[in-house]
Amino acid sequence: MNKAKIVLDKDFIISKIDEKVFGSFVEPLGRCIYGGIYEPGHPAADEKGFRRDVLELTKPLNVTLNRFPGGNYVSTFRWEDGIGPKEKRPRRAEVAWQSIETNQFGINEFADWSKLNGSDVMMTVNLATRGVLEAMDCVEYCNFKEGTYWSDLRISHGYKEPHGYRYWCLTNEIDGVWQVGQKTGTDYGRIAREASKGMKLLDENIKTVLAGSSSPSQDSFPSFDAAALEESYEFIDYLSIHQYIGNAKNDTPNYLAKPLITDKYLKTAIATIDYIKAKTKSKNKVNISFDEFNTWHSIAEEARFNNKWRIAPPLLEDEYTLEDALALGGMLLAVLKNADRVEIACISELVNCISHIRTRNGGGAWVLPPYYTFLLFSKYGRGTSLVTSISSPKYDSTDFTDVPYLDAAATMDDNGDVTIFAINRSTEETLPLETELRGFENYRVETHIVLTSANPKDTNTEECPNYVTPKNNGDAQIDGNKVLANLPRLSWNVIRLQKVK
Known part of the structure; x- marks a missing residue:
């Protein structure tokens, strides 16, 4: 993709x-x-x-x-x-x-x-x-x-x-x-x-x-x-x-x-x-x-x-x-x-x-x-909501046209740390994501949390309560002023950027 x-x-x-x-x-x-x-x-x-x-x-x-x-x-x-x-x-x-x-x-x-x-x-x-x-x-x-x-x-x-x-x-x-x-x-x-x-x-x-x-x-x-x-x-x-x-x-x-x-x-x-x-x-x-x-x-x-x-x-x-x-x-x-x-x-x-x-x-x-x-x-998601300019490949569905595969928002907390929330709507493919940071200097990726599973209908039960849980296994990394990540298909992603003191 x-x-x-x-x-x-x-x-x-x-x-x-x-x-x-x-x-x-x-x-x-x-x-x-x-x-x-x-x-x-x-x-x-x-x-x-x-x-x-x-x-x-x-x-x-x-x-x-x-x-x-x-x-x-x-x-x-x-x-x-x-x-x-x-x-x-x-x-x-x-x-x-x-x-x-x-x-x-x-x-x-x-x-x-x-x-x-x-x-x-x-x-x-x-x-x-x-x-x-x-x-x-x-x-x-x-x-x-x-x-x-x-x-x-x-x-x-x-x-x-x-x-x-x-x-x-x-x-x-x-x-x-x-x-x-x-x-x-x-x-x-x-x-x-x-x-x-x-x-x-x-x-x-x-x-x-x-x-x-x-x-x-x-x-x-x-x-x-x-x-x-x-x-x-x-x-x-x-x-x-x-x-x-x-x-x-x-x-x-x-x-x-x-x-x-x-x-x-x-x-x-x-x-x-x-x-x-x-x-x-x-x-x-x-x-x-x-x-x-x-x-x-x-x-x-x-x-x-x-x-x-x-x-x-x-x-x-x-x-x-x-x-x-x-x-x-x-x-x-x-x-x-x-x-x-x-x-x-x-x-x-x-x-x-x-x-x-x-x-x-x-x-x-x-x-x-x-x-x-x-x-x-x-x-x-606390602190300040940032304007998030998004460019994404798109798809058409039964009731919608030009749906971005990527949905995202970003926040900055009182310490200056940044969180990027990102959803990959694709049912089939990983979505490569590049985030350009302007005015944000000296940051590192603290964590990239991913919530996903093999099947969109997967869930948890009393007998198996941890079948679908978030994992700290995302691959986000800093490259200059850019954050590069791959968002798995059907995933909710939380990318935390920590300001280096």
């Missing part, structure tokens, strides 16, 4: 990368919480029921922010069901996922777990079937110090200090027909404006996230977003958008091209925000919260309706493989390429459902290949 090229210039940067883009998402869906992060009686559970074996897998990800509790779950969410003595908490029919919600894990349990995990919380309120006052009550319970009904109730529950959550989502995917309480952009924008206004009157330090489109394929995108923004622009701080990509047709080359849509989606959402800013003559700057994204193949399957009203049934536990690791990598690179406007990003979800961490009730925990994509992104 012909050589691919990257040019990196130290003077050409996109932006400082916000720490909040290394986020995830925890929802009482399937076994994400019950049987995932929380399983009282499990041999590895602590005194609060948190699975320590799962924490051993989540903590290395260094997740900075977890969105909670949803998700479609939020559309009928009564936040106060999950506080106070557990024996008094009501069981509810949870209609989004056709399950029984026991409410044994609520706001305070998640606060405790998040402290153990070292992550912050982005709380979500229900503006689909509830209103402004209930959202304000939740802020008062979580963030008000003392001396009011809700703050004193929190104190009586054993939490003297406020949780102090700074980021608040103003409901979830309310553009979707699948939501109970679906609204038009205009109607939603009005209630979101009033909720944000009231919530900020209680706590002027919070930032609010307007629920935008649930997918770039929605017929209402971006008109829904524009209408909601026009009603609420002065009172909100972020626009939330969501996306899932999958390989339902078992077409790997086409699947690996789908992150091209992610990049276009982010840029269209940014343009929509800026149009409304100009139209309303506002000085407020609204950025992107890409707070639900992943690969997902069973998205069109309705297993939840086949066997209803169970407690924590196994739902949406896709078999994630090497090709999913590469597709996810492409979505993460799109975040870095738009780091000047994407300030929050939450991969969906943290454990079991639509997730790369898998558990067995009463048994073990293991990880699937895309876990390592995010692990390396979180470890090395």
Whole structure:
């Protein structure tokens, strides 16, 4: 295959990368919480029921922010069901996922777990079937110090200090027909404006996230977003958008091209925000919260309706493989390429459902290949995002033309060390890569990590948990001002360049 090229210039940067883009998402869906992060009686559970074996897998990800509790779950969410003595908490029919919600894990349990995990919380309120006052009550319970009904109730529950959550989502995917309480952009924008206004009157330090489109394929995108923004622009701080990509047709080359849509989606959402800013003559700057994204193949399957009203049934536990690791990598690179406007990003979800961490009730925990994509992104993707000029051989697929075999982004950390993230989309050939360094002097290759396998469908299991893992066996080397490397077919590569002191 012909050589691919990257040019990196130290003077050409996109932006400082916000720490909040290394986020995830925890929802009482399937076994994400019950049987995932929380399983009282499990041999590895602590005194609060948190699975320590799962924490051993989540903590290395260094997740900075977890969105909670949803998700479609939020559309009928009564936040106060999950506080106070557990024996008094009501069981509810949870209609989004056709399950029984026991409410044994609520706001305070998640606060405790998040402290153990070292992550912050982005709380979500229900503006689909509830209103402004209930959202304000939740802020008062979580963030008000003392001396009011809700703050004193929190104190009586054993939490003297406020949780102090700074980021608040103003409901979830309310553009979707699948939501109970679906609204038009205009109607939603009005209630979101009033909720944000009231919530900020209680706590002027919070930032609010307007629920935008649930997918770039929605017929209402971006008109829904524009209408909601026009009603609420002065009172909100972020626009939330969501996306899932999958390989339902078992077409790997086409699947690996789908992150091209992610990049276009982010840029269209940014343009929509800026149009409304100009139209309303506002000085407020609204950025992107890409707070639900992943690969997902069973998205069109309705297993939840086949066997209803169970407690924590196994739902949406896709078999994630090497090709999913590469597709996810492409979505993460799109975040870095738009780091000047994407300030929050939450991969969906943290454990079991639509997730790369898998558990067995009463048994073990293991990880699937895309876990390592995010692990390396979180470890090395911090600092400053660099402009990455790419030249690559291309291919055509079922739905795309001129797809570069190479997808790449680069970062520079506070020590001056550089990381090149590179994907070879080719299913057949190694891709030679030459990276020209301009303004970067006295560097050496610290490591070249490669995540690949013989078959795009290769994965890990409880019995064989290390079948697909990253290896420090890449061949990257420095030659003058150039980094030369060969990227194996179907591979996620992390090339670390260390500045020689």
